Amino acid sequence: MLRPIRTLAAAAAALALVSACNSASTNGSSPGTPRDAPGNSRGVTADSVKVGGIVSMTSASGYSKKDTDLGAKARYLRANAEGGINGRKIDYLGAEDDGQDPAKNLAAARKLVQQDKVFAVAPMSSVTFSGADFLEQEKVPTFGWGTLPSFCGPQHIYGFNGCLVPTPGGTLNQTWPEGIGQVLGGAQGRSVAIIANDSDAGKFGIRTFQQGFASAGFKVSYAKASVPATAVPSDWSAYVKEILAANDGKAPDAVVSVMQTPNNIGLFTALKRSGYQGLLSDPTDYDPGLLAKDATKQALDGVHVLLQFQPFESTDPKMTQFKADIKAAAGGQEVPLNMHMLTGYMSADLFVSIAQKAGKDLTVESFQAAAQGFSDTGTLVGDRAEPKGQKDSFGCGALVQLKNGAYEVSVPFKCYEPIPFK
DSSP: OOOOOOOOOHHHHHHHHHHHTTHHHHHOOTTTTTTGSSSSOOOOSEEEEEEEEEEEOTTSSSSSOTTHHHHHHHEOOOOOOOOOBBBBEEEEEEEEEEEEEEHHHHHHHIIIIIOOOOSSSEEOOOOOOOOHHHHHHHOOOEEOOOOOGGGGSSEEEBBBBSSSSSOTTTTEEOOHHHHHHHHHHHHOOOEEEEEEESSHHHHHHHHHHHHHHHHHOEEEEEEEEEESSSSSSSSOOOHHHHHHTHHHHHHHHHEEEEOOOHHHHEEEEEHHHHHSSSEEEEEOOOOOGGSSSSSHHHTTTTTTEESSOOOOOOHHHHHHHHHHHHHTTTTTTOOOHHHHHHHHHHHHHHHHHHHHHHOOOOOHHHHHHHHHTTTEEETEEEEEEEEGGSSSOEEEEEEEEEEETEEEEEEEEOOOEEEEEE
């Protein structure tokens, strides 16, 4: 029941058509659409349930999350091999490419609901989520990496490892500051600089991590969302100059980048060339594919990468299962693993797990009822619980370091007590 991913050209044409069709509507729907009917079972038949995804397959910087789609496909293939969801096969349409463009993100959400009539969107992985309000309005269960505010609060939107950008009253995941503190031998007396893109995700990242590192005992000497989000700077000297003088005229003990790979390569290379000897860390560059190029490998050598899941180096049986599922989805070929695959896989896994508990009569209402009392333990992202995850993170993670051309676990996977977000 799994369909091949559409080509970019076909997706673009369909998105343009949907946008044109929607231009005459004021609320994105009309009377009589499935969301208005009791027992909403849009996308559900007697023997199948239809699911689609929204992923930044392409971007202006060249950064791609395309393997998120492969990860989701891998989990759905195994679910179908095991009998589907209470006897229903998962009809996964593949992921729409939003190109990290807010307009395309919303258009993709509209297309999946109004044209493809999916029951759920899983995965949703992008730095923009302008389609969130529409999906919530249409009561579409949606699953992705909870790094955007839209994953925190709405009733039908779920982060696979919880809410990572909470509103006041929620909690913060302390994996990153606690892990870096362990690497440095303690946070007290240590300073950190945090830098991000000038985007919604970057600004929220600065806000959250600034509080998290301070609560762990670090002196936050620099915290700015100042790097352009649409293009990678060709000259990093101004940023490096500010960072190296941020700690009362001295360099901070650690530089934390809340950015994607192209930016990290530029920033870290510039810092190293300046003579910076402190700790470097980011949350995105856990990807063996990055090691294929000597320049990239050199730029990221020594960098500690934040993971919010079990490292691929783990001997946990669930990691062994993940690797087998990815190989099967890749046609039996061994492919380099990366965090995007696991993002898609765990987004799909949370959807499947809740849908199983919803029972044979699968509707949005029965799904939501199952989610309200859902919990399980020992997954690749730790213990999960809903609706806790719509307000708080699941609090688990690890650090790995790129060292001599290979990743090594620098801080083992562990669950940390979250802190209140103010």
